[in-house]
Amino acid sequence: MPTDEGPTGAVGGGTPLPLPLHTRRSALGAAAAALGALALGLLRPLTAWAAWNQAAFDTKDVFQAIKLVGAGNAEPSPDIVINAPEIAENGAQVPIEIQSNVPGTETIYIFADKNVQPYVGNFTFSNGAEPYIATRIKMGETCDLRVVVRAGGKFYVATREVKVTIGGCGT
Amino acid sequence: MAEPIRMRIKLNGEVADVRVLISHPMETGLRKDPGTGEAIPLHFIKNVTVTLAGKTVLAAEWSQAMARNPYLQFRVRGARAGDELAVEWIDNLGESNRATGKVPAAT
Numbered sequence: 001m002p003t004d005e006g007p008t009g010a011v012g013g014g015t016p017l018p019l020p021l022h023t024r025r026s027a028l029g030a031a032a033a034a035l036g037a038l039a040l041g042l043l044r045p046l047t048a049w050a051a052w053n054q055a056a057f058d059t060k061d062v063f064q065a066i067k068l069v070g071a072g073n074a075e076p077s078p079d080i081v082i083n084a085p086e087i088a089e090n091g092a093q094v095p096i097e098i099q100s101n102v103p104g105t106e107t108i109y110i111f112a113d114k115n116v117q118p119y120v121g122n123f124t125f126s127n128g129a130e131p132y133i134a135t136r137i138k139m140g141e142t143c144d145l146r147v148v149v150r151a152g153g154k155f156y157v158a159t160r161e162v163k164v165t166i167g168g169c170g171t
Numbered sequence: 172m173a174e175p176i177r178m179r180i181k182l183n184g185e186v187a188d189v190r191v192l193i194s195h196p197m198e199t200g201l202r203k204d205p206g207t208g209e210a211i212p213l214h215f216i217k218n219v220t221v222t223l224a225g226k227t228v229l230a231a232e233w234s235q236a237m238a239r240n241p242y243l244q245f246r247v248r249g250a251r252a253g254d255e256l257a258v259e260w261i262d263n264l265g266e267s268n269r270a271t272g273k274v275p276a277a278t
Contacts (some may be wrong), residue, residue, distance in 0.1 A: 017191050019199075028242070048227065052217070052232070053232075057234050068176070073186055090176075092238060092239065093238045093239070094238070095242075097244075115236055116180055116201075116235065117234060117235060119236075120233075120234055120236040120237065121230045121231060121232055121234055121236070121237055122231065122232050122234040123229060123230075123245075124225075124229070124230045124231070125229060126227055126228060126229075126230070127223070127226040127227060127247075127249075128228060128247050128249035128250070129221075129228040129229050129245060129247045129248075129250040130245070130246040130247070130248060132188070132245060133243065133244070133245055134242075134243070134244035134245075135237065135238075135241065135242055135243050136237075136241065136245070137236055137237055137238055137240050138197075138199070138235075138236045138237070138238055155265035157217070166237075169201060169236070
């Protein structure tokens with residue numbers, strides 16, 4: 001495997017784990033995957049990860065999802081800066097950029113209100129990482145992007161509407 | 172075999188600005204194969220971990236609503252030239268990938 005590690009290069013590659021493929025998630029599949037990942041040196045020890053919040057990811061109601069991540073009492077905050085296109089031409093690739101200026105930000109959670117399953121994902125920052133992330137998400141239709149921040153054990157929220165011309169969840 | 176993770180790292184003072192591009196279909200399970208009409212199974216990255224000089228800096232949990240071929244940009248304060256940055260992911264089928272890069276000299 002080449003080891004070119006210049007600033008614009010990457011040492012890449014990896015091998016799929018020698019696990020049977022499951023096309024449906026199952027407790028066994030998830031446990032095997034986690035153990036395999038641990039063997040790869042991947043991820044933290046299992047105890048360091050909070051249990052996967054399947055209920056929050058599955059729910060079709062954004063406010064239920066927010067409650068399930070523990071942020072039911074999130075207070076609106078002007079210190080969460082969301083950059084997203086006013087109109088997203090391609091709902092399958094909506095570029096978003098979030099900067100949290102809430103002191104002590106630990107985690108940013110992203111929701112798209114009208115996605116079939118609104119909980120898009122979360123990012124936790126530590127050891128010098130700034131509470132900033134730019135990424136791309138799928139949005140099914142015009143709706144509010146709802147961003148929750150966990151800081152010092154409390155939750156904050158901000159929203160920004162994104163108009164979507166061609167929905168991205170089924171493409 | 173997963174395609175290599177691509178990354179670009181710049182050091183501005185003590186802040187490493189990192190851009191990562193991961194190859195992954197991030198299938199929602201809702202798309203139908205145009206040929207067979209069958210639904211393409213759910214296949215998406217669930218966890219991403221980034222370490223710098225051996226310490227976790229970013230940990231993410233994702234749903235299938237993250238875009239195909241996920242792109243990430245983030246910043247880490249306290250980085251130094253020569254530090255190794257490692258990006259790893261694992262998906263719902265147990266596949267995973269890992270790549271490393273070195274923080275270059277400050278620009």
